[in-house]
Amino acid sequence: MDLKNIASLSLFYPEIILTGTILLIVVADLLLRGGRRGLALIAVIGCIGALLATFDLYGAQPGLLFHRMIVLDRFSLFFKVIALTATILTIWMSLGSDEIKQVHQGEFYTLLLACALGMFFMASSSNLLMAYLSLELVSLTSYVLTGFLPHNRRSSEAALKYLIYGGVASGTMIYGMSWIFGMAGSLDYAAIQAALAQNGINKAALFMAFIFIMAGFGYKIVFVPFHMWSPDVYQGAPTPFTAFLSVASNAAGIAIMIRFFFPGVSRVLPGGDWSFVAGVEWPHVLLFVSMITMTVGNLCALNQKNLKRMLAYSGIAHAGYMLMGLAVLTNDGLSAILFYVVVYLIMNLGAFLVVAMVANVTGGEDIEHYRGLAWRGASVPAICLAVFLFSLTGLPPFAGFVGKFFLFSAVLKQGGAFAVLAVVAAINSVISLYYYAKIVKTMFLDMPYPENKRVAVAVNNFTLLIPLTVLTVVLGVYFAPLAQYTNQSLFFFVK
Amino acid sequence: MENVLTYMTFIPLAGAVVVLMLPNNPKLIRWVSAAATVPPLLMAVWLFNHFDRTQAGFQFVEKYQWLPAYNISYYLGIDGLSISMVILTALLSFICIFASFGIEKAVKGYFALFLMLDAGMMGVFCALDFFLFYVFWEVMLLPMYFLIGIWGGPRREYAAIKFFLYTLFGSVLMLLAILALYFASEPHTFDMTVLMAQADKYGTKALPIWPFAQWGWGFQHVIWMALFIGFAIKIPAFPFHTWLPDAHVEAPTAISVILAGVLLKMGTYGILRTNFPMLPAATADLAYWFLGALGAWNIIYGALCAMAQKDLKKLVAYSSVSHMGYVMLGMASFTTQGINGAVLQMFNHGTITGMLFLLVGVIYDRAHHREIDGFGGLAAIMPVYTGITALAFFASMGLPGLSGFISEILVLLGVWQRYPVLTILGASGVILTAGYLLWTIQRVYLGPPNEKYLKMPDINGREIFTLVPLGVIVIIVGVYPSVVLDLLRASLDHINQIVLPHLHS
Secondary structure (H helix, E strand, O other): OEOOHHHHHHHOHHHHHHHHHHHHHHHHHHHOOOOHHHHHHHHHHHHHHHHHHHHHHHHOOOEEEOOOOEEEOHHHHHHHHHHHHHHHHHHHHHHOOHHHHOOOHHHHHHHHHHHHHHHHHHHHEOEHHHHHHHHHHHHHHHHHHHOOOOOOHHHHHHHHHHHHHHHHHHHHHHHHHHHHHHHHOOOEHHHHHHHHHOOOOOHHHHHHHHHHHHHHHHHHHOOOOOOOHHHHHHHHOOHHHHHHHHHHHHHHHHHHHHHHHHHHOOEEOOOOEEEOOOOOOHHHHHHHHHHHHHHHHHHHHOOOOEHHHHHHHHHHHHHHHHHHHHHOOEHHHHHHHHHHHHHHHHHHHHHHHHHHHHHHHHOOOEHHHHOOHHHOOOHHHHHHHHHHHHHHHOOOOOHHHHHHHHHHHHHHHHOOHHHHHHHHHHHHHHHHHHHHHHHHHHHHHOOOOOOOOOOOOOHHHHHHHHHHHHHHHHHHHOOHHHHHHHHHOOOOOOO | OOOHHHHHHHHHHHHHHHHHHOOOOHHHHHHHHHHHHHHHHHHHHHHHHHOOOOOOOOEEEEEEEEEHHHOEEEEEEEOHHHHHHHHHHHHHHHHHHHHOOOOOOOHHHHHHHHHHHHHHHHHHHHEOEHHHHHHHHHHOHHHHHHHHHHHOOOOHHHHHHHHHHHHHHHHHHHHHHHHHHHHHOOOOOOEHHHHHHOHHHOOOOOOOOOOHHHHOOOHHHHHHHHHHHHHHHHOOOOOOOOHHHHHHHHOOHHHHHHHHHHHHHHHHHHHHHHHHHHOHHHHHHHHHHHHHHHHHHHHHHHHHHHHHOOEHHHHHHHHHHHHHHHHHHHHHOOOHHHHHHHHHHHHHHHHHHHHHHHHHHHHHHHHOOOEHHHOOOHHHHOHHHHHHHHHHHHHHHOOOOOHHHHHHHHHHHHHHOOOHHHHHHHHHHHHHHHHHHHHHHHHHOOOOOOHHHOOOOOOOHHHHHHHHHHHHHHHHHHHOOHHHHHHHHHHHHHHHHHHHHHOOO
16 A cells, blocks of 8 residues: 555544644643643643554554655554653653753643654654654754753753764764665665665675664664763753653664664565675674673663663663664564563653652752662652662563563574673673662662651652552563564564 | 462462551561461471372473463472472471561561562472573562561671672573573473473584584583573582672571572572483583582582681581582482482481571570670570580581481482592591581580670570471481482482483493
């Protein structure tokens, strides 16, 4: 199915609902001055509407929309669900955050939803131009949201750093895209694949082009060496947005990368494995990048004093784990990544939620602020954070273990050199335990100093915290339905 | 009784949930927790009575699909090897709850975590699906970390994280090995019984990669090693033992008992459950050095270290290292006596060391230190306590008539038939053991009474209640070892028969 502009609109209503909500918030912001909850309510209702619409589209015929610019298939729908879920949870989280109270609510929700819209396009673009534009939409809104705290030097500095890194990365990426265009004569993924399948393509040039494009994707997924911005941005940005960035932006980056490198330029073989253009060994590059990313992330996280910064480095490490699934070039690997994306969304958002809750009361995110948290009247958030952190480590019976289990098994199934990758990843899990457990130690094993005040956490945050914790445990034990869903989401529409 | 193993595993877990919901009343929490460990104990007695001792295979089997796409199932069952450990776990959990009644700090958290630990331990010994096994194996780590880290001694944070990191390192290697076995089996499965049945399929031809090519190691050897390191850390075998003295010294008494009584056994249990029947060829090739020689070294090294200790608890901890060496040595002999002796030693060590740690706890609660040289003449001050201690010490030493003797003599008899040199080394450990234990008795209990402790009260009723069951078992097994050996024999012979054809000499 290959639809023209007007005909495409009938399969485009989640995006239309989202756009409508954005405009509605702008108007409502003018009318309801200071109506913080009202705006959030509009945003949440809009997102839920879009979410329902997205689920509705599971029944529709997959196809290409808008002159082959956008593809509608189960893979893109999966990432749309992820983006919307992350947005809804972020809005919910922002309601309980003191940081967001100080800023203009209307703009915050508008930009957040615009960012989600960009992620919709990232997941579904089937044209390099569309891919670039969607990536830029997400980036631009993210820059603004990072620097959203007024009169906060860290926030402004983070935004500037993010902007500069983002500019360089996307410039590099579009340069690589121009090489592809030069070689294939088209920006359309299907046309590129057809062109690359013919002989006479310069392998070295194609390889370089892929590397350049990876720079753009890598900066979104946060893998080494495009990771330098993330600790500063994570630390400086308002916590709810950091949470959003860490899960949704990462997921969208994964989506766009899978879309380009798998159905875009590779071909699927009958057994569920993928074959790349002969002579252009980008998976081998990913193999090394994956190892280096997880190791750098984990080693740098070891000595962090600030929890948000530590979680930034842990995010880098997790990006490295997810890349393993890309490097093996199998459907098992991709399915494991999708599973991990869901699990990571739940546990990382949960961790940031506790960070926001504690920061509201203690006024800081340093690890020292967590000293004896469990003994200072905040035992429930402390237990929840411990669950999230152990889940991030990959310990059963938590969801993070199952995610890692699927990734490891996808890697080990390939055997050979990938066994080394699996061993590196396993050792990295042990390293990561040290810094995650350090937080747990600070909360439970260290007794509070006399000057540490009691922590009275706002109970309304529990409405989000408890479900996320329960989900982390439940998905660690009863994961069959989710595994089935991610397996089914691995359907790409091409041609 | 259907699903008895599920009940044994999950009743403590349900107890943990109940405890978390109770009001903050320490007394109530203690008794509810104690109640939660009673059903598993009764069921263990029931199992003991209904277990078919002639059958080598798995009994009381339960199997349900969990994740069919990956062939992961919820699969429980016990054979002669596991039933001894299940009984030990049920008994020690029950006793340790009572030994924990003195805990004052965050009572609710302590007992909830303890019950979770109980559930995890029981699950490890019952699981017949490798995935399930791994989940239970890891589930134990978290409660243990907190139990040592929150309720432990002065250096508890260091000890807790050290324990955690060591064990996790071993278990991620184990996870990789499990996955490799999964992909090597056809159809892919985590079912341990199927993996055992396919034991001959896993390649033994040397891998063409450095350094395995030089060593002549095939796929099976590499997997064996990965599993072995995971288990050796738990045993703990030299050089992975250094977490143990720290963890033991810092842990509260009851947790030390569980640690020595149950957790250490998981290492040797895992080797017998997985390495032996699933990787028999590699077991035959590697057992001499990695189980036999290392075991003998463990015996001597542990005993020498114990001899040098000034802290009573550390002495008992190192004596565990030494005694677990007999288990490894016995396993490596591949003889009926050796392997039966090894598993009997696992059981006996659980009861004897449990007693020793409880006894150390008694004295620590009164004197608030454990310096061996800081006491003296306790026999005159605490006669009952000294009597029970003497029983435990003599059992640990291997005095005839007590349980330790039977298992050690069986091990040495078995090993003599295959490795005479190792037997001599192992037997010399008996002398060293007698040396450090008698020397300790002399320093702590004999001689003129220390004036500081003249007023020290003798052992109380609750403490006697925790010690007597173990003491009775030590004597019964010492006089009539068939109580336990009958349970083991059929299954262990079966496991041994799988490996024997692969032995070269």
